[in-house]
Each structure stands twice: as structure tokens, then as C-alpha cells.
Amino acid sequence: MSDAATLAPAADPTAGLPPRIRGVGTSQIGLVADRGRDDPDVVKLWIGEGDLATPPFVVEAAHRAMRAGHTRYATSLGLPRLREALSAYHARHWDVDVPPDRFAVTAGGMNAIMQAAQALLEPGDEIIIPSPAWPNLAEAVRVTGGVPVTVAYRVLPDGRFALPLADIEAALTPRTRVLVVNSPSNPTGWMMPLPEMRALRDLARARGLWILSDEVYAHFTYGRDIAPSFLQICTEDDRLIVSNTFSKNWAMTGWRAGWLVYPRGLGPTFAKLGQYNTTSIPTFIQHAAVVALDEGDGFIRTMVERCAESREILVTGLSRLPGVTVASPDGAFYLMAHVAGGERSLDLAFRLLREAKVGVAPGTAFGPEGEGFVRLCFAISPALAHEAVSRLSAVLGR
Structure with missing residues (x-):
């Protein structure tokens, strides 16, 4: 050589x-x-x-499930008991009636975002993301062939952040497919008021757009009980996907358990996406997640x-x-x-x-x-x- x-x-x-x-x-x-x-x-x-x-009561629930033999495959949408618990959890905290057949259990919030991007985006489709933003959002879009388009939060003199609806509307193009909302926001801490959520919903309806609402931090509010959810103002037929996770509320970051809520009729679609992404998350973790939902408030x-x-x-x-x-x-x-x-x-x-x-x-x-x-x-x-x-x-x- x-x-x-x-x-x-x-x-x-x-x-x-x-x-x-x-x-x-x-x-x-x-x-x-x-x-x-x-x-x-x-x-x-x-x-x-x-x-x-x-918390120990969640850890012990996982141990009990393993000892009981819950270590085999589960359905890709998640255990029926877990989806029922998710439905009850949303009814308890947001007073909404979301049936169990509109939930999919995912491998954390990241996999929920990824499955949403896979379901909604064709190569070249644009997705509006307020920025600064959790970087995984834009990267999930790129992995699936979409184009992230950022809309900058406005920084007020006191250091607070604002997001005028007009700024989002100005960013729309014929290629826009999805509007992302992360409220409360990582990293800004901004929270979208309910009237602005309604206005964004109406914009999405008028333009035929999807809303992807990342509601991971809904419980972490200061001066109110809980952040509003798009599920409170949208119907089961609206183009809305809500993503969430067990990571933050119950200190379960390493457990990799999350969920998404989809419109009526998309269960078979997300069953297939779940099957080909992860098959399912570990069954004993799903049993522990039920206990987190039922006993973790x-x-x-x-x-x-x-x-x-x-x-x-x-x-x-x-x-x-x-x-x-x-x-x-x-x-x-x-x-x-x-x-x-x-x-x-x-x-x-x-x-x-x-x-x-x-x-x-x-x-x-x-x-x-x-x-x-x-x-x-x-x-x-x-x-x-x-x-x-x-x-x-x-x-x-x-």
C-alpha cells in the first residue's frame, strides 16, 4: 500500500x-x-x-406486575386497562369525555411526537413551531421528511414571552400542514390563554390544518390548578393530536411511557404505527402506569x-x-x-x-x-x- x-x-x-x-x-x-x-x-x-x-407506589406496581408474569407482548395501542385509566384521568382533570379508543400508549412523549409526525407529514410539508422550542420537535419533523418553520416568541421588556396569533398566521404557506403548540412551554414557560387557543383552533379549521398540542407540563402551573387543554375546546372530529408523557408528572423519565390522543377513527392508523415503531412498551410498565394515573395526584x-x-x-x-x-x-x-x-x-x-x-x-x-x-x-x-x-x-x- x-x-x-x-x-x-x-x-x-x-x-x-x-x-x-x-x-x-x-x-x-x-x-x-x-x-x-x-x-x-x-x-x-x-x-x-x-x-x-x-414514587415507591409506582415502582412496587411494576414489581407486582413482573412477579405476576406481565412480561409478554401487549397490544400496540396499549393495555385496555391503561387506556381506560387515561380516559378517567382526563375526565378528572379537564372534565372532558375522551373514550379509551382515542388513546395510544407510546414509548414516552418523544415517540408520541414521532408517531404524530409520521402520521401527518408528507416529504416537504411544513410544520409551524414556536421558538425557542424543545429541539426534538424539529428533529422529529426532519427525520420524517417534513420542514420545520419557526415562529419566534416575542420577548417582552420584563423577560416574559408572548406569541401573537398574527405571527403564526403570517408564517403560513400553501405547504403548511401542522401547527405545534407546547403549552406550558419548554423552554420559555409561556402558557397559551384559552381565548387564544380557541382562535388558533378556528384558524386551523378554516385552513384545514392539524394542531399538534404537546401538553406534557399541564400540571406545572403557578397561580392556577392546571393548564387548559385543546381537548376542552375541540370535537372528536377536529384535526387535533395531543401528546403527553408519564415522565414529568410522576418522575418516570427513564420508564419511557407516554401517550397520544387522536381524532375518532384513527385507532387503526396508530395501532399500525405503534406496531412498527415499538410493538408495545413493556407490559409491566403499563401496569405501573395505571397505578400512577389512579393514585398519583x-x-x-x-x-x-x-x-x-x-x-x-x-x-x-x-x-x-x-x-x-x-x-x-x-x-x-x-x-x-x-x-x-x-x-x-x-x-x-x-x-x-x-x-x-x-x-x-x-x-x-x-x-x-x-x-x-x-x-x-x-x-x-x-x-x-x-x-x-x-x-x-x-x-x-x-
Whole structure:
């Protein structure tokens, strides 16, 4: 073999892959987390995950199900008992009558989003996503051949976020197929008021568009009991898909259990999508999910109360720092803090990890509209929130 051949660069192993796969982005949250995830001294606020363990009554339910032999395949739409529990859960919290045959159990909220994108999008179809946004939304769209079109939230002088309906309408084109709403929002904490939800529903009806409503953080609201759901204002025939997960409410991020709600008549479609995506999620996890739904309202209240206290600690502490603008979010469990000075968000996140031993997510992880911001997860103990404020103040307060 010649020296030239020996020194030739290796061929790009992705060269033969479809452009939509080659173009899938790398998570900036992961870039930061990879530098500090194994450091026990880091206060880790980068991932959308609380610091509480899954409650024992859910864990024990999974153990009982395994011991009882519930370790075999289940129907791809989910166990009938779980779908009945989901129907009862929605009736209890939103006073809506959604029959069990309109639910599909998924491998977490991410798989719910992916199945929705697979069901709704042809290659080249556009989907409107308010931004900054959870990055997985846009990447799921790209994987399925769709085109994400971002509409920037407006940032108010006090640091709060707004999303005028006119901005969404201005982004529509003949290729628009789906409107995404994530309320309460990750990462902004914005929550869509019910009158604006009705207006968006009417726009979707008039234009023949679908609404994909990501309602994962509905319980995490401050000053009200629960966020409104599109299920409260839409009929069973509206072009609406609602996605949700067990991850946040019941501290079950690693269990990979979620669900979606679809219009009447689409059960066979999502049965097939579930079959060819995952076959089903583990049967014993589904039994545990029933118990989470039926017995877990108290745990949710504890989580939300804890988040409310830590939110107040972080907002109060960070607001005192020079050049930092942060507002109390209406919902979810994230702060988007704007830090003046022109430092790139990714560089700032690396610096805070290095100098303050606090792990935050760079704002640009959620789209270019997040430049200048960092996101902090406050689903943590109040004591840890105080420690994070102390460490960040030592660096940002200079």
C-alpha cells in the first residue's frame, strides 16, 4: 500500500445516508452535559428532569406486575386497562369525555411526537413551531421528511414571552400542514390563554390544518390548578393530536411511557404505527402506569409545590444580578434567563460549568432565537436552588 493511500482521509460513513438523516442536529444540551455529567460537584440544571425518584407506589406496581408474569407482548395501542385509566384521568382533570379508543400508549412523549409526525407529514410539508422550542420537535419533523418553520416568541421588556396569533398566521404557506403548540412551554414557560387557543383552533379549521398540542407540563402551573387543554375546546372530529408523557408528572423519565390522543377513527392508523415503531412498551410498565394515573395526584401536587418554591428562589436570586433578565414563568419548570454582554450562549454554558460548577442548557439548544439566554430546570429541591443561586451569583455578579 502506498504512503498516499495510507494517509488518505477515511471516507465519510454517513455519505450514503438520506439528507434528512445526515442533517439531524446534535443536541447542545448534550455537548454541555457530556463535560460534567460524571462530576458529583456539579449542580445539574441542564436536563428536563426533576431530582426526585419515581414514587415507591409506582415502582412496587411494576414489581407486582413482573412477579405476576406481565412480561409478554401487549397490544400496540396499549393495555385496555391503561387506556381506560387515561380516559378517567382526563375526565378528572379537564372534565372532558375522551373514550379509551382515542388513546395510544407510546414509548414516552418523544415517540408520541414521532408517531404524530409520521402520521401527518408528507416529504416537504411544513410544520409551524414556536421558538425557542424543545429541539426534538424539529428533529422529529426532519427525520420524517417534513420542514420545520419557526415562529419566534416575542420577548417582552420584563423577560416574559408572548406569541401573537398574527405571527403564526403570517408564517403560513400553501405547504403548511401542522401547527405545534407546547403549552406550558419548554423552554420559555409561556402558557397559551384559552381565548387564544380557541382562535388558533378556528384558524386551523378554516385552513384545514392539524394542531399538534404537546401538553406534557399541564400540571406545572403557578397561580392556577392546571393548564387548559385543546381537548376542552375541540370535537372528536377536529384535526387535533395531543401528546403527553408519564415522565414529568410522576418522575418516570427513564420508564419511557407516554401517550397520544387522536381524532375518532384513527385507532387503526396508530395501532399500525405503534406496531412498527415499538410493538408495545413493556407490559409491566403499563401496569405501573395505571397505578400512577389512579393514585398519583398527590405526588403531582408535591412536585408542583416544590417547583413553585424553587422557581421563586431562582427568579429572586438571578434577578438581582447585573445584566440578567428573568421573569417568573407561568408554567413548566424552566427559567429562560437572558444574560447581557454578548457572550455566545454555548460559551456561557461552558463557562458556568467550569467556573460555577452549575450545569445549564445554552439557549441556542432550542433554536437560534435562544441566543443570549440560558435555560435552568427548577424541578429541584429548594436547598439545591439556593446553592445554584449562590454559585451563579459568584460568577455572574462580578
